[in-house]
Amino acid sequence: MVELDHAFQTGKPIGENWEAILDLERLVPCVEGGSVIEKVDPEQVKAEIKVKMGAMSLKFKGTVAVVEQDSEAHRAVMRVKSKEAGGQGHANADVTFSLSDGGGTIHTAAQITGKAASMGEGVVTSVLDALIKDFTEKLANI
């Protein structure tokens, strides 16, 4: 299990940020290589992420669901469950958003198995950290 904490800034009011992060069709594409395949219901989508590793790429397919939301505290938990396309690996994560005016924080608890994990936890942590940092920058324009 890899746990990471990040902060992000949007410069927008908390209500607007709250609406934006709960809209999975807007949120998922903020992850580099991520896209929504199908909206299952307002709180769940089928999605995939293609992670380019130079010449090669790894693709994970699965679901992203809002499993907890507290509109008073502006806190939401998204659960990512995915499987490596054509492989045995999994990439699962609980991503907790805590919003404040102008931005918020993200706590990620991820579990990666298979080919990606064979690089070692240090590498997985570095890549995930870079991926989430990139995500937080894109959140500014959501």
Next chain:
Amino acid sequence: MLGPENGRLTVHTRKGGAAAKAGHDLLIEVTSWRGTLHVGDETTITLNADARSMRVREGSGGMTSLGDDDKSNIEQTIDDEVLKGTPIEFRSTACEFSPEGDRMHVSGELELAGRRAPITFELSLSGEQLSGSATVKQTDFGMKPYSALFGTLKVLDEVQVAVDARLEGVQ
């Protein structure tokens, strides 16, 4: 005149970054190039290479071995994002032989990715065999070394360019 018919021009890249384990060190062959060596009062060397003729021959390291598709993807990336088919040209400005005559110190100017920069390297002459290698620093030419995985996997700035050619019968 030297070229692929009597020599081999190769580029060796190395991987770096936190996720270097995921990448490969590459041996790339330049398959279309022309070189000249003129020995006289003033010894000169020239080289022209086609940036679109790079072929990935070997990839070492990495989590899985490089397949033919992966190699084509790298070649496509070189063409689209790295060298973009720009001319590669070297002209020597000074060539000095060692007292034994078996080595040559070469200084000159290299055009790469649309920019010119000075470069120096050593060549060895052994019988009819000419060989040597030069270190090319991509940022000296305004290039941003290729990176992936959000910058955690990258090609190191310095790449080695090697030449190995047979001078026998060369006009």
